[in-house]
Amino acid sequence: MAWVGSEILPHEADVRSWLRRTLNPEDLEDVIQETYCQIASLKDVSHIRSGRAYFFTAARNIVLMRLRRARIVRIESVTEIESLNIVGDEPSPERIAAGRRELERVRRLIEGLPDRCRKIFELRKIEGLPQREVAQRLGVTEHIVENDVAKGLKLILQAIADDEQAAEQRRIRTKQNEQARNSTNDQ
């Protein structure tokens, strides 16, 4: 699971933008889900040298399989996707920095959440409190905590799906909205 977090999830935005060239949005989402399903079925990942290359290859194979299954196959789409070059490893300095970048990314993902959601994620993930205690600490029901966890996780998955740029813009927007809302309380 940790491997997926550090080697697969960070490349999802790139895989998506690559798939977007040949697929419509609804098919794209299906392909992403099926790709994750395939990754989930891996018993051992020690033989995979590059998570990124694996992710691209798996997604391409699923697209090809779908094209072959489809009743009408536009021959161009097959050749087109066959000819797409897999974007392989990142340049090595980037790989070295990847660990640090990942922590930075996790921090940004949590910080980008709406206020109560962010507090809940901080208590759950930084403090390590179970949901029951998070609820007690914040004086809300466990139901609210569970709903906010689901909501926050949806936003985080959305940010993972978007490219970095869009995620950044969304983050700024959320912050601005929040600041506008809280402006009376600010310093």
Place this chain on the structure above:
Amino acid sequence: MNKRETAQTINDRAAAWVARMDREGSDPAVRAELKAWLAGDDRRSGAYFRAKAAWHMLDRASVLGAGQTQPDETANSPGFSRRRLLWGGGVAAAAAAALVLGVVGMDFPTTPDQQIQTAIGEIRRVPLSDGSLAAVNTQTALNITMEPEIRHVSLETGEAWFQVAKDRTRPFVVEVGDVRVRAVGTAFAVRRSADGVNVQVTDGIVELWRVGDEANIQRISAGAHVFIAPEKQIVPVTAAGETIDKTLAWRTGQIVLDGDTIAEAVAEFNRYNVRQIEIADAALGTQKMIGRFRTNEPDAFARAVTTLTDARAEIGADRIILSRN
């Protein structure tokens, strides 16, 4: 089903499932419900797996708190940048290479919920999701899996002390090679070294046995410790007490020497520091010392040795050599 479920609906429900499992995943009924939902469509398994991976990725955030966060500090996001130094970037990737992924449909029981790794000299206090606390010593790797009937911790290398939250229905079992240590609500430390496994009980009672020899369960109570060498019988327990406080001083970043030889003390400091201490003269190593030091200050120890004995210390940037004058 006359209308195909949209991918977005599946993604949203997968996120809701992860939230629900995080709250009440120990309930077999909830797990069965999840299993049924997953079985409906492969895309659901994929979406759930993706959401769960993202949820676990956020565990990295725990290092931002480094276990010492005050509750009211967490709301301040600027606090993040101050506390990020404990995380070694390469460690996670290295651990990942050996990771075995679980199979879809069973909520991935073979995948640990939490993996804890410490670098040389790093000591962390990590709260576990069941309310227990783990103090994790230098160069240690732990895998933690919380299941409905059992709380399971596997100590791959190193040493950890556990303060176990009481839960009669879910025993807390630490696995160290073929040795098993079981506790319900108690505190104990387990250390794995090349020679064997050392268990020290600081509170309550633990039960200890070897896989394949379940008929022979030893009960060890607070203040005692036991050492289990490979292939050997579990040796009767030695009462300890003060020794335990001393050997668990690492939890506060200390090494306490009480008549230990210099050679033993050096071996202890070398567990915590890249800058290793070497003893050039074997006779010097047999001398005994009393004192209290920080784990990360081998130079202070070396200077104390030169004050207390006739030794000389060459304190370099990458190593410290102790020799006789």
